[in-house]
Amino acid sequence: xxxxxxxxxxxxxxxxxxxxxxxxxxxxxxxxxxxxxxxxxxxxxxxxxxxxxxxxxxxxxxxxxxxxxxxxxxxxxxxxxxxxxxxxxxxxxxxxxxxxxxxxxxxxxxxxxxxxxxxxxxxxxxxxxxxxxxxxxxxxxx
Amino acid sequence: xxxxxxxxxxxxxxxxxxxxxxxxxxxxxxxxxxxxxxxxxxxxxxxxxxxxxxxxxxxxxxxxxxxxxxxxxxxxxxxxxxxxxxxxxxxxxxxxxxxxxxxxxxxxxxxxxxxxxxxxxxxxxxxxxxxxxxxxxxxxxx
Numbered sequence: 001x002x003x004x005x006x007x008x009x010x011x012x013x014x015x016x017x018x019x020x021x022x023x024x025x026x027x028x029x030x031x032x033x034x035x036x037x038x039x040x041x042x043x044x045x046x047x048x049x050x051x052x053x054x055x056x057x058x059x060x061x062x063x064x065x066x067x068x069x070x071x072x073x074x075x076x077x078x079x080x081x082x083x084x085x086x087x088x089x090x091x092x093x094x095x096x097x098x099x100x101x102x103x104x105x106x107x108x109x110x111x112x113x114x115x116x117x118x119x120x121x122x123x124x125x126x127x128x129x130x131x132x133x134x135x136x137x138x139x140x141x142x
Numbered sequence: 143x144x145x146x147x148x149x150x151x152x153x154x155x156x157x158x159x160x161x162x163x164x165x166x167x168x169x170x171x172x173x174x175x176x177x178x179x180x181x182x183x184x185x186x187x188x189x190x191x192x193x194x195x196x197x198x199x200x201x202x203x204x205x206x207x208x209x210x211x212x213x214x215x216x217x218x219x220x221x222x223x224x225x226x227x228x229x230x231x232x233x234x235x236x237x238x239x240x241x242x243x244x245x246x247x248x249x250x251x252x253x254x255x256x257x258x259x260x261x262x263x264x265x266x267x268x269x270x271x272x273x274x275x276x277x278x279x280x281x282x283x284x
Binding site for chain 1: 162166170173174175176178180181183185186187188202204206207208209210211212213214215217219220241245248249250251252253254255256257258264267268270271272273274275276277278279280281282283284
């Protein structure tokens with residue numbers, strides 16, 4: 001098992017690209033995906049942690065970064081582990097990789113949101129030190 | 143009253159910088175602030191909407207942007223109106239300015255979070271079309 005930060009160069013490998021797209025469909029089958037070349041564009045502040053087993057992508061987790069007056073923040077997004085590889089600690093390793101980057105770059109906080117019924121994910125995040133914030137998210141969709 | 147997107151050039155005016163810092167202290171008196179020059183750095187994807195009355199900054203609202211696989215997202219952060227100028231619709235105008243940018247740049251969603259007791263803010267956001275998402279935020283601080 002190898003967990004690494006994916007770069008744009010890695011996307012020249014079309015198999016990796018299509019495997020990541022397929023993985024994401026496990027999380028959100030009907031959601032339109034943003035093209036990975038756009039996600040990994042240098043002007044877009046994203047880190048994509050990726051887990052490989054025997055050369056195959058089996059999990060991904062993204063972290064976006066921005067600075068506002070209130071802090072230098074990271075948002076963890078789109079964490080997904082292949083359904084055939086769950087329960088092996090891959091989610092934790094993916095997030096640990098992101099947190100190492102956050103530490104290195106001195107983010108003041110790392111945030112994520114998850115639905116209340118996702119007990120396993122919540123258990124994982126809490127075991128890594130994340131704490132629930134008493135705030136609600138509001139969203140405006142196009 | 144003028145609501146405009148602040149650029150880095152505007153920060154050469156030290157009065158504007160110190161007024162924004164003072165405004166933000168009304169929101170979070172004890173929070174360490176990220177320097178505005180860093181916030182408005184070109185490599186940091188932030189839009190800062192600012193309201194001026196008689197040449198004075200009386201309100202600010204930020205929006206960060208990033209693309210992940212699940213969307214091209216904006217996060218509204220650090221919305222604050224000077225306590226002497228509340229109840230005049232300034233918050234709405236600041237956020238409308240950000241939403242116009244989001245529309246222009248084809249963000250798929252604009253998000254924000256707020257504490258449950260902030261009824262006025264919630265009422266404002268709901269009146270602008272924001273809807274509460276049934277997710278919880280988890281945060282890991284340094």
